[in-house]
Amino acid sequence: MKQNNLFSMIIVVLCIVVPVFFIIRNTIDNNSSIHVKMYVYNDLAYDILLPTYGNYVLNHGTNVVQINGYDVTMIESDCNNGLCLKTGKINRSGQSIVCLPNHVSVYISSSDIDIII
Numbered sequence: 001m002k003q004n005n006l007f008s009m010i011i012v013v014l015c016i017v018v019p020v021f022f023i024i025r026n027t028i029d030n031n032s033s034i035h036v037k038m039y040v041y042n043d044l045a046y047d048i049l050l051p052t053y054g055n056y057v058l059n060h061g062t063n064v065v066q067i068n069g070y071d072v073t074m075i076e077s078d079c080n081n082g083l084c085l086k087t088g089k090i091n092r093s094g095q096s097i098v099c100l101p102n103h104v105s106v107y108i109s110s111s112d113i114d115i116i117i
């Protein structure tokens with residue numbers, strides 16, 4: 001009877017550990033292929049693999065985007081409303097910074113397909 005309980009316990013632990021292992025591995029794989037895509041008038045200006053560091057000039061200097069690791073920020077813009085500057089820092093797949101007056105948009109995207117267990 002005691003051995004049966006131990007065997008059941010091992011099965012339960014395996015049922016918990018194995019999916020968690022695959023979820024963690026999948027998350028790490030997704031982090032390794034996160035891109036920042038920057039568009040000017042719907043034309044792709046930059047497609048950058050994160051993490052990286054640097055400033056990127058868009059639309060002949062109207063906008064400047066700074067990438068600091070996984071953090072993406074619009075640091076300069078000559079638009080009149082400044083909404084893109086107020087967006088602040090983005091760092092997750094699906095987030096975006098848009099500057100409508102200058103037709104500039106910046107997206108964070110993951111190229112992997114998310115697998116939900």
Ligand SMILES: [Zn+2]
Nearest residue numbers: 077079084099
């Ligand atoms: Zn703007």
